[in-house]
Amino acid sequence: MATIVMKFGGTSVADIDRIRHAARHVKREVELGNKVSVVVSAMSGKTNELVGWAREAATLHDAREYDAVVASGEQVTAGLMAIVLQDLGVPARSFAGWQVPIETNDAHGAARITNIEPDLLNERMDDGVVCVVTGFQGISPQNRITTLGRGGSDTSAVAVAAAVNADRCDIYTDVDGVYTTDPRIVPKAQRLDRVSFEEMLEMASLGAKVLQTRSVELAMAQKVRLVVRSSFDDPDTVPALNDDGSWNGPGTLVCDEDEIMEKQIVSGVTCARSEAKITLRGVKDNPGVAADVFGPLADAQIVVDMIVQNISDDGKSTDITFTVPDSEYEKSMNVLTEAGKSTLEYDSISGSKGSAKISVVGVGMRSHAGVAASMFKALSDKGINIQLITTSEIKTSVLIDEEYAELAVRALHTYYGLDVEEA
């Protein structure tokens, strides 16, 4: 017997039929003798409708009222899920965030969970009742409804799992797991049986949109084991962790590195498109210069991705290159041109849109030298020019011309032996 939190996203609860299908997954876990809490998103499209109304009501709106409006979507799903579960003979009740309570700070629209009181949930689960909790929301110290920001339901699920000390948090979504790369680019992409938190984190932030980065961070910090699987699966298919620790269920287990016996050198290849690169040449090389460059960009709400700074030739000036989304290119150029007129000193600024960032990710890299070198070799063999390189402990990323993105992903996927075996 285990304690399990099951999370269903918007497409998995898009209408009553989908909710009923999801409820059958819940029923299976209950019948296996597990204690279950469920976290639900709003029905697909509903949050957008609510957001649309709030925007129509006023361009600049009180974030507290916005939260009260948009949080209602999950309240509807939670009640409907409880009704459907009861109809399937599974005792259930819904909990709005404020009823649990899920306590957050008062950063409305992007609140952070500060505490979840587990007692009520644990009591009801002990009574054999499935607790259906609204995702995406909580309550502020001022007793107002808060929301966690888009995609926050994953985070809610992980936080609930941590609070009730769950053995597993199952994230049901519209894909059947985490893949070595995007199957639309590489048909031979393989579903990973297991992936470590660190790898998942790199993949999530690199454009594999299966899980919210924030929820993976929380899962890693709280040691909550996640299973990513499809809600479209047959509800009678059981995800299972064997006694020897091996995973043979559907979906992908996201877990601590220690649980992964044979670590892949490279677990996946990711691709982020539409990156623009900007280079500042002849930036005065003294302490604080990086802050002078990136401070104004942060103030303008521009998210900078890769940053490369080389050692200067003369010890007096240096070149800095970084990437931003294509859509922020013009704005970034303007911000830095303006800054160049006051505090920031540089010789020239240049840049272009239309690059792609290709990354290889794997915890095995730590103990295997030469991954980066072999990556450059594989790309070179295909005649792909590398514009920028950055590395972390378990990831190597390169910036290339966007036109070569698919070619690069396929080449690296094959090179690292990730292609699925031919039948």
Added chain:
Amino acid sequence: MATIVMKFGGTSVADIDRIRHAARHVKREVELGNKVSVVVSAMSGKTNELVGWAREAATLHDAREYDAVVASGEQVTAGLMAIVLQDLGVPARSFAGWQVPIETNDAHGAARITNIEPDLLNERMDDGVVCVVTGFQGISPQNRITTLGRGGSDTSAVAVAAAVNADRCDIYTDVDGVYTTDPRIVPKAQRLDRVSFEEMLEMASLGAKVLQTRSVELAMAQKVRLVVRSSFDDPDTVPALNDDGSWNGPGTLVCDEDEIMEKQIVSGVTCARSEAKITLRGVKDNPGVAADVFGPLADAQIVVDMIVQNISDDGKSTDITFTVPDSEYEKSMNVLTEAGKSTLEYDSISGSKGSAKISVVGVGMRSHAGVAASMFKALSDKGINIQLITTSEIKTSVLIDEEYAELAVRALHTYYGLDVEEA
């Protein structure tokens, strides 16, 4: 300066444009120096959508979950109304029922308000903030969301008005007041400037669907003066009670009888269609027989309207006639036929559908003899046969053939001098 509660129904908040129009009514009252709380319904159609989902989820659903689902509609409107008010420069915040709190019993789906804590609302109104409260809902002693039943937002508004000791509760709806009769039947129907609680109560329960009966009862008990007016009015038109107590605003003031100087003998003529009459002949005339008749009907959830029992000829048996909605006719006949086989003794049962109940209502009746007699005369003059008669202190009702309904209403409306003067 006064304290005012303003209630807007579903059609008055059907979309953002309508909400903005309603908000201009609120802004007017604030600019007049009044303290204002607003009670809102769900956007028109939204509650039906939510109810539809709950029914689709399960035919028999947990009333607590049903309430959690359907109560979300008002939460959306309250937030949007607060946003729009702020956009118009009016400080405002929304309150869900549980935030006020509006305490109710735990009769989910048809809860009764037990207490409203006025402190939070009063504090905020003292600060110049408009409190936008979700109608139709509250919170049970078990901390679950409850709903008051359809149309409950009127009741919420009156209860909030009573709690904050408001000078007036303005009910904004899609008609511009209470009329002497249905203007679709009698084009010469007049809007009443004032009507007493008692009269309004009789009219509401007799088919004038402007206000929920329950809200009028509460208003009468708590002495909350109501104004019924149209939300489609020009928001700059001020409803006003003069210093001498006369009312010269738009809409209809529903108030204590004492506030009405010259009492009309008859204030209105109402009509309820599609009534079926059922007669039991030779019912044993002993104590408890009425309970034997109406108990089984109540158990079958059939609402009985008029009841007439004559003194028996022989002191041993009597005839009982009553009315039910046409739609309940067959069910009622079956219930009583079944009851006749066991506890209930009668000689014969008969009945028919297709009657209409016509009533004249007026507090002046109390002090004026002969209203009933003159009513029968007026109907007789038009050759209309009376099937049943019932009376109360301020109302006389007759049952007639439904074909004559419009004729009867027009005749009585003219007879009692209610027709609007020709221009």
